[in-house]
Amino acid sequence: MDKSNNLGIKEIAKLANVSIGTVDRVLHNRTGVSAATRKKIQHIIKETGYTKNILASRLKLAARKKIKIAILIPEIKNEWSYWKAPQKGIKKAVKELKEQGISIQFFHFNFLHPQSFSEKCGTIFSEAFDGIITVSFLEKESNDLLVKSIKQNIPVVFLDTERPLKYSANFIRQNSVNAGMVAGRLLHGLVGNDGQYFVVNILNEDGIQINNRQRESGFRAFFNKNFKNKSIAIHTINHPLENDFEITEALKQLFSNEKTKGIFVTNARSFLIPQILKENNISDTFIVGFDLNRQNLALLKTGQISFLINQKPEYQGYTAIKSLYKFLTENDDSELNVEIPVEIIVKENA
């Protein structure tokens, strides 16, 4: 019953009157142990509270076989790409675990060409990786990957965005509905009940991402829950990246100059808004956006953006590697599914 005085496999063997090899077999649920012996050893392991020394375990294994993890994320087009950050976190974690036997390989796909995702998946599954880190941007392809991974018993972690899939899956992501609610709280503090609110979805080449929608629904839920009877106006503007948008009713409202306005940009491109407001002579506005990219941070500094919400992309990548490693070496899946806190950034804590 002495759990403090870390005893080892040797002591367990002695207590059970067997060799350490046999104890090891039981510890790893290997075949070739009689039921009686197995039971006796299991009992002693439980009684003594034995836990294996991971140091020693990994020392032996690391030299023999590295854990191989495949990372399949969108193409990184330039130095300022969002995906630089998770990549950085991944590399940091790998550096920390290097001696413990880990190797990674990056694969990239173009989300305008779903086939590029499938193709890389094919490569990954043909090369016997021990784990996969990817994203669920493409629904069908993500499901295909998930199904294959379950069949082949390879753990998968999806970064960045949660989307319902055919089977339960591991996500390391911010709760986007919640993030939208936080944005609602922050904007309402600045704008109050008498202003107007705008949700701006800046469209990507392939439309609106699922987490942008989740953020909008959280934002609306915030007002619905807290100010239902105030009939606060919330307009949605789906703004094409190219800027040749048609003038909708919502845009007319935005371009009027009567009330205080709160603008919630549901993705990382909030930096596009201040210029548009300026061109149309709109003042008395407050902007809340996502992600600490260079342009957003610059406008936060000047006060043209009031709040940014950080998804901690670097931390997401870091955590993904660490948690997969933990699962693969210790069979501990407790960290494969992580909700990243909604971090609020203003000029003074950027």
Next chain:
Amino acid sequence: MDKSNNLGIKEIAKLANVSIGTVDRVLHNRTGVSAATRKKIQHIIKETGYTKNILASRLKLAARKKIKIAILIPEIKNEWSYWKAPQKGIKKAVKELKEQGISIQFFHFNFLHPQSFSEKCGTIFSEAFDGIITVSFLEKESNDLLVKSIKQNIPVVFLDTERPLKYSANFIRQNSVNAGMVAGRLLHGLVGNDGQYFVVNILNEDGIQINNRQRESGFRAFFNKNFKNKSIAIHTINHPLENDFEITEALKQLFSNEKTKGIFVTNARSFLIPQILKENNISDTFIVGFDLNRQNLALLKTGQISFLINQKPEYQGYTAIKSLYKFLTENDDSELNVEIPVEIIVKENA
């Protein structure tokens, strides 16, 4: 020049035509190696980019000698004590490092009795600890500890609050001036230029803590920097915990009911304010405070507190152990001095 193909001490020995024992002596800067041999080996280590396998290194050492860390923090009076949190973080880190050879011992002092701090210090220094985690609340006593620790070459990390000491020291803490500026930003967003601001220092039995002062100065600096010419009124209220305060000019202002009011409580006791406001029929107020204690969180939920700033006390404790361990095993001091980010908490991300 091959840095990828992790070679070991054995290969280095072969390249240098010496035994692994000699390589080890050079790696640890031990005596008993001729200058020529040492130089040759150092050259090869550099060329090959050799880094020692910490797994193997710790495996051997952990069995032999545990790293002993002393933790000297204020008494924990009850389940809700602030110091429960760092303690929890410390225990979590120790659990993770257990197999790698670490043991800790907690010591507690009463900050109303500085002598209790000195006495525990005496015990700690007489017992050959490898590292110390403590706090710098007591200036003279902290300096004494620092001087002793430098003499005995024992690394010290101060948690929670930074204070200038006789020699440079390691702190794991939030930048309190910065936190005050963030509070200024948040309150100003809610209250604007036409309201009144109050800094409430709720006194402890021993007066105002140094980080409370730092927070106030940051708060004032925010307004001074950004709204200098708006002549915004900021009143300081030093509020004794006992509640039998005298009516100052500032309090008269607070108890008037004309303008929107922003209240910045510089410590964890912001939960005391809503009741006082209610008793005096003061409405249209916004409160920003510190720390996610039970009472504060309850008032955040009801909207009576607008923002809380989190110092991540659990993370501070966790980081302190991890960074001391890293320093003591790898001689890497890069994480002994950490600035904890100013985390902004609202109801929706609490």
Next chain:
DNA sequence: CTGAAAGCGCTTACAG
């Protein structure tokens, strides 16, 4: 079904 032995990469006590 079980045991004895070699070895992971490093550290250390001992021998010379």
Next chain:
DNA sequence: CTGAAAGCGCTTACAG
């Protein structure tokens, strides 16, 4: 000043 050998706790290939 230097080397050979034992050992940290676990894993594995081999022998029986």
